[in-house]
Amino acid sequence: MRTPIELPDHHGLICGFGLRSQLPPQQLEWRTLTAALTEPYETVWLHFNLADVRARNWIATCDRIPQVARELLLTAEPHIQLEVLAEGFVSVLGDLHYDFDADPDNLGLLRMYVAPGWVISVRGRPLKAIDRLRVSLLHGAQIETSLDLMVHFLQHVTEIFGNVIVNLRAVVDEIEDRVLNGDFQEQRSEIGILRRRLARLRRHLNGNRQALTQYLLPRLPIWCRDTDVVELRRDLERLDAVMQDLELVQERARLLQEEMAGRLQETLNRNLYVLSIVTTIFLPVTLVTGIFGMNVGGVPWTQEPIGFWWTILTMVATLATTLMVLRRQQLF
Template identity: 30%
Template sequence: MLENDNADWGLVHALVLDGQGGARAVARADLVHLQLAEHESLWLHWDRGQVRTHAWLREESGLNAFSCDLLLEENTRPRLVPLPNARFLLFLRGINLNPGAQPEDMVSVRIFAEERRVISLRLRSLRATEDLVARLAAGEGPRNAADLVLYLAERLTERIQAVVDQLTETLDTEEERVDSEDGYAPEHSSLLHLRRRSAGLRRFLAPQRDLFALLARNCPGWFSNEHSHYWNELNNSLTRYLEELELNRERVALLIEAEQRQLSERMNRTMYRFGVVTGIFLPITFITGLLGMNVGGLPGADNSAGFLITCGVTLAVAVGQWLLYRQLRWL
């Protein structure tokens, strides 16, 4: 019932982290007078598409207009914006696992983080936040704001692995069929689709890798040294995914090249056969055309065996050409 009341205000999740891996829900109306214990942190997850979310962010969140404008802007890319007093804005992208969506159409989550408060906004639902709520309900979730931001980044990064693996397996299958099946050529449209998916993922993963590296080097003071190691591991994971996507793009280019080469070979063989047939029939056509002229003095015109003689000469010319082509190894 509490979640339904909060949802009417655009508040998807409102949880107070207890510092032990658990959390308790709070109502939207209680945010104004909410007092946190020393070991507690607050996480507010909002629906960016709700008008009331915009109103709360600008009027009650305590954020300045610059931060609100960035959190609510229509289009953004992965980036890190440091703010005064050891606060920051973090813009991340995650795999779109919503029904009917393309994974490379990555969903955005915008995060404002300070030592004891995290405000996140999304436009479309994210599996990462649902996993986070489930872990908190089980008492196994993040203990503070630093853990929460890191947890969201980790879950967003983990889901990228499945999509990259799927692309790689598809290319493996196509390459095996090209190598094992004579004359097999993958569909051009399918290869282009794979290349577009790889490019769409690389578009957002490259800047996201860079901001993870930045966080590994320059974490705010309320992050621990252990957090820096985790950010560095996320940077390494995205580097590996990007290398795999770059390799996949090169493999797609090789498959397209193989497809074009096979098409060119088939076309050349077809044109070669047409050339041989044309070469055989050209002198025969000349003989029949010459004898078909309606003029006087044609040889064999008054001979009853003229037709048979002409057929024999034509056949002899054809056999002679065939033997010549065989000797020249044109056949």
């Protein structure tokens, strides 16, 4: 008889941590969550999966989360935004889906409510940056305050987007090498797809930067530590550096596409030039054959035994004259 295996039911709680200074993070489980919240933790982080209805119901009825924050955490609004509240702030920031493969559709959003000693984050699909934050806490990362947790999340976001941009830069380098070698016919669609990916990534990163720079920094809550604010500003500077790298790659992709279009147009013009020259060369010959091919009376040399050869000689003469005129005009 097989022993039944009981899988733990976390009610949509992906992970939970109780954070204290100078102590390793302590994992929190759903079945002990109510008791754990009474412990003297400096910060509690709860990360939920919105695909679980029970997690949505818990957030909707949690008195510790303001109504405005609850609405933004549970809404399906697909836009990056941030709103500062009386005791904290709630944000929707860009992240990458865990299975991101340079597909613009795999750009995800993380919703996070940050208050003194209290952080609630939710997502609909697995995300990379927030999962790296979870793993770092499992390995004993020292995080004390809720803003410090937010700062560590931004560090992972910057690192992940930086790696993606490095990979896209390598793709641009490869396409550029092919174009310089003359193989640009098959690269047109690829460079177009790449530019669309870069544009989506830029909107994603720029949304994060604007939300944090324009809405959060000028109105940071008074409970934020100076050290955390300094780290937040440093992370935003790193984010600006990543944005600059992205803009450089985007500019290179644009110039490369223009180079490919220029080379394609040059090839087309060269082919049209050759076609025009060939048409010009054989136009007099075609005229001669058309004249002598008319089935009417009075056509010269119809009764001559060598009339055919006189016609061939006329065609050769007109061809030589055409070539000489083109050569004098430096067209051939």
